[in-house]
Amino acid sequence: MILAALLMVVQVAAQDPRLERLDPGTRSAVSAVVDSARGDGLPVEPLIQRALEGATKGAPGARIVAAVRRLTVDLGAARLALGTNASAAELEAGVAALRAGATPEILAHLRDLRRPPLTMALSVLADLVASGVPADSAAAAVLALAPHARDADLVEFRRAVERDIALGAPPGAATSIRVNAGAENVFSGTGTNPGTVPRPRRP
Amino acid sequence: MFERADDVVERVIQHLRRPVAIDPGLDARVLREIAQAPPTNRRGWPLWSALAAAAVLGAILIARPWSRDETNRSDLLQFVFVAPQAASVSLVGDFNDWDPARSPMQTAQGVWATAVRLAPGRYRYAFLVNGVDWRADPGAPTARDDEFGTASSVVTVGGRGS
């Protein structure tokens, strides 16, 4: 009994104060998931942010807890694919790529092809799928560009594909044609000038 | 069919006068770019204006993202949302604990803007209009994992330029 009380005190003391925005039941469940993730060496900030997002948006507690649990599982899967040296930002982008339909093998392949950080490459992969590009096409494109393209080039690539799609091009065709065009133009020195700040385009 | 020369040219003119679709994200890109590199205090700019601009643009002059070590770098990003009828707009996301009070946006004739400094990473965010209405950013990729029933957007800050 005393031990249980002590444990509770320790747990409350370790709780992130930002979680006080959650109702007590949800806060307790989320804190348990966060603590468990911390114990597994996973980044916990994404979990806290997901819980806070749910709280601000007025989501039911059960949904918040489910979202945080799911994110923990996916962060673990991303770490398995990207390796234990992956940064928190890479893991979070890895989760987005996995949820977009990329397989763990694709993430592992990307890790082998490109020197870290992989955050932008993973994120572009996820964003392309969100734009309607089939997951396998998006993955093939990012893998093709990964060895040499800079982060700024990848953003530019995504933006170009999105524009083609907005103009009516089929997403898959837009992606493959842009990859080929990228090989000829964008990444051969006529794109962003090395040594200068990349032109900020879309976030 | 016979058509007078002037009629042909008039048809061309009418065709060319039709509106042309411009990427809706262009406004945001312009504002982000100018936020990253404000005008220097050149001729014609009173000193007090330059000081005020520096204050609004925050720490950009002190910490230009491209002059810092990549591992510690952060980018000052300008977020823009057009809502002429809105009384208030807040930027909320993974970078401010989803707290509407942290990043209220300033308006100029319905164009709402605010700047946030972000370390490399992938962030989810949305705009909260009038304290109740959640809106995604039309100029940014959509977050697919919409678990709470309202759309969010994504911004990624890269960790390297090459």
Next chain:
Amino acid sequence: MGIERVESSDAELVRRIRTGDIGAYGALVSRYRDRLGRYAVHMIGDHEDAEEALQDSFVRAYRSLARCYDPARFGAWLYGILVNRCRTTGARAARRHRMFVRDADALNGAAHGDQADRVEWTDAIERALARLAPEYREAFLLKHVEDLEYEAIAELTGAGVSALKMRVKRAREQLQLYLREAEHV
């Protein structure tokens, strides 16, 4: 119509920008983007390059706002920056993106009937415009599409009014010739 002292709010917005309110610049961008974008697209030919020129012009204008000596005529001043920017861009992109979209339309089976006619007419105009000498295209677009007075165009381009009238006349003649040729292909 034309570039006028549209509203005193241009001057007001410029004043606010000079006190550091970059949100006020957002209002100016949103006010001028569509009209200037149309000019850039027609002048350059390639949509993507045109948007880049437009974005670059807005950024340049902001950075040199100290040299906008008559803020109430910000629009005219901005136009001048874009006209210069379009001159330096040229048609280096060779319209590859537009060709791609045409191909995609064809793949989708979209180019039939009226739509096919419209696509053909649009292509014919684009090709005819592209064949014009840049100074003719510039004068034609500013006069007839953007609806500016010759005096305003002279101010933007640095050319004399009589030279501009000649350019517009030649542009009209050549457009008519090129489009007639297209009809007989």
